[in-house]
Amino acid sequence: MRAGPVGIFDSGLGGLSVLQALRAELPQQDFIYIADSGHAPYGERDADHVIARSRALTAHLLGQGVQALVIACNTATAAAIDVLRAAHPGLPIIGVEPALKPAAALSRTGRIGVMATRGTLASARFRALLASLASQAEFVLQPCDGLADAIERAAGGPPNAPELIAECARHTRAMGQFGLKSGQIDTLVLGCTHYPFASEALRTLLGTELHFLDTGAPVARHTRLRLPALASADGSAGPGQLKLFSTGQPLALQSAVQHWLALHSPAARLDC
Numbered sequence: 264m265r266a267g268p269v270g271i272f273d274s275g276l277g278g279l280s281v282l283q284a285l286r287a288e289l290p291q292q293d294f295i296y297i298a299d300s301g302h303a304p305y306g307e308r309d310a311d312h313v314i315a316r317s318r319a320l321t322a323h324l325l326g327q328g329v330q331a332l333v334i335a336c337n338t339a340t341a342a343a344i345d346v347l348r349a350a351h352p353g354l355p356i357i358g359v360e361p362a363l364k365p366a367a368a369l370s371r372t373g374r375i376g377v378m379a380t381r382g383t384l385a386s387a388r389f390r391a392l393l394a395s396l397a398s399q400a401e402f403v404l405q406p407c408d409g410l411a412d413a414i415e416r417a418a419g420g421p422p423n424a425p426e427l428i429a430e431c432a433r434h435t436r437a438m439g440q441f442g443l444k445s446g447q448i449d450t451l452v453l454g455c456t457h458y459p460f461a462s463e464a465l466r467t468l469l470g471t472e473l474h475f476l477d478t479g480a481p482v483a484r485h486t487r488l489r490l491p492a493l494a495s496a497d498g499s500a501g502p503g504q505l506k507l508f509s510t511g512q513p514l515a516l517q518s519a520v521q522h523w524l525a526l527h528s529p530a531a532r533l534d535c
């Protein structure tokens with residue numbers, strides 16, 4: 264018998280970077296992905312909006328029989344994971360947060376750039392993480408208003424599209440000097456699940472020798488550990504199924520999945 268699907272949501276297409284890592288880690292697992300594009304972006308809205316949306320999407324996914332939930336969004340994790348865990352104590356809920364700790368361990372210059380949404384950077388959860396590492400490195404925080412939107416608009420196009428490069432440049436310029444010399448930022452934390460889809464544009468701007476850190480793979484490993492039955496699944500189950508839903512434009516989700524994940528999966532409209 265197949266275990267239930269794992270539910271995943273994000274404000275839009277960004278959580279596909281986490282879905283990609285989850286499918287690689289758990290190839291036999293069924294997933295249901297919701298892009299909440301009709302209510303995005305989350306990062307520039309207040310926490311109450313993000314909490315209300317997270318509650319509604321979680322309730323919908325529970326109705327679909329999910330056995331676990333991955334919040335594939337840093338902003339929603341920061342605003343809503345505690346509320347969701349309190350409301351659903353029996354449900355394994357896995358969140359994502361900017362990879363500050365691995366960045367502190369990797370950086371040689373001790374100067375680390377953190378790109379994230381305004382909502383994530385302002386959250387109590389992020390502030391506590393930052394405070395716990397303040398003695399280990401210097402973190403240059405950049406609220407990237409507009410970048411998740413620009414990535415959504417560029418989805419399906421070339422990864423080095425001029426508009427995407429321009430939007431990335433606007434934010435990286437504000438952060439100061441990047442490089443391997445003392446005083447320069449040598450490590451960049453991609454603290455929003457959309458940003459891995461801009462990593463080629465960022466490398467074009469900043470060079471290839473910097474460390475870029477996102478959380479897709481560690482979150483996928485952590486999810487596998489939270490689902491012990493799957494970790495020991497035998498090879499007879501066949502590849503996992505994927506169901507895609509969008510509260511905005513299902514076709515945009517479908518074509519992003521085709522382009523970024525090389526998967527042909529229909530997406531349906533969800534009103535919730």
Ligand code: DGL
Binds near residue numbers: 273457
């Ligand atoms: N992908 C989301 C995150 O990881 C947020 C994008 C948005 O602002 O909606 O923070």
